[in-house]
Amino acid sequence: PASSASEFMSVTGPSRDGTGLIVLPCAADPLVSIVIPTTSQAAKLRRCLQSLARNLGSQIPVEVIVVMNAATDEIKSVMHQEVSGALVSGSPANLGVAGGNNRGRSLARGRYIALLHDDTEIEPLWLEPLVETVEARPDAGAVASMVLHPNGRLQDAGCILWREAITSPVWGSGEGRPEDFITTRAVDYSGTCSILVRADTWDSIGGLDERLYPAYYVDVDLCMAIRKQGQIVLCDPRSRLLHHRSSSSKPGFRHFIAETNKILFAEK
Secondary structure, rough: OOOOOOOEEEEEEOOOOOOOOEEEOOOOOOOOEEEEEEEEOHHHHHHHHHHHHHHOOOOOOEEEEEEEOOOOOOHHHHHHHOOOOOEEEEEEOOHHHHHHHHHHHHHOOOOEEEEEEEEEEEEEOOOOHHHHHHHOOOOOEEEEEEEEEEOOEEEEOEEEOOOOOOOOEEOOOOOHHHOOOOOOOEEEEEEOEEEEEHHHHHHHHOOOOOOOOOOOOHHHHHHHHHHHHOOEEEEEEEEEEEEOOOOOOOHHHHHHHHHHHHHHHHHO
16 A cells, blocks of 8 residues: 555755746645656656646645655656645655555645646646536536647547446547547546546545556546446546656556456456
């Protein structure tokens, strides 16, 4: 469990003079806690945090929690030298997607938990539609964003889960178009790339399943657990962000982990 790992916690503050400091909001009474696990993609993390500093509005009180999973020295340098206002927690062991986000939730004070990947860049008005929708829909346990490739092509607008635990995009084969998804709708599941979850729903399902390590099927399992509670998962396309999706692991290893976790999930 994430709670068993050796860890530290601090709040980042200005540690240098001059321009370029990434100043993040840190509300005394946050409505939303934004949780970002990170390990090794320093340049992408920097862009992610810069987009938050640039595009988060002032209407919604938020806090930003960065969980460093066996983070590289470069990641540590970014957080301690370039960022102000973030709550930083770290572990010498990589807790994985589930463990890292569970650790972030254990520190979160908000009514809603916004999971965000460190290789994303939010667009203006990213958060407002998610909060508006979840507060207007008491039947929704979570609301996800529309995710775009950096070139503007559609990457994710919610996904389909098939009986055999196989997943597919909602537009079927070929390539989806952002303009084909303009209304908020229920989905089988959506990725942890950008999804807002009610904190009380999170707690009622026991958080993310850390057996699904280090990644893959964590998002599917989260959304199915929410649905098992009698709530639904929505995708609101008004909330948009760019995702610089990539992987530092080899394809064979990714396939092995995905297949292993698919079997575990299917058995659940």
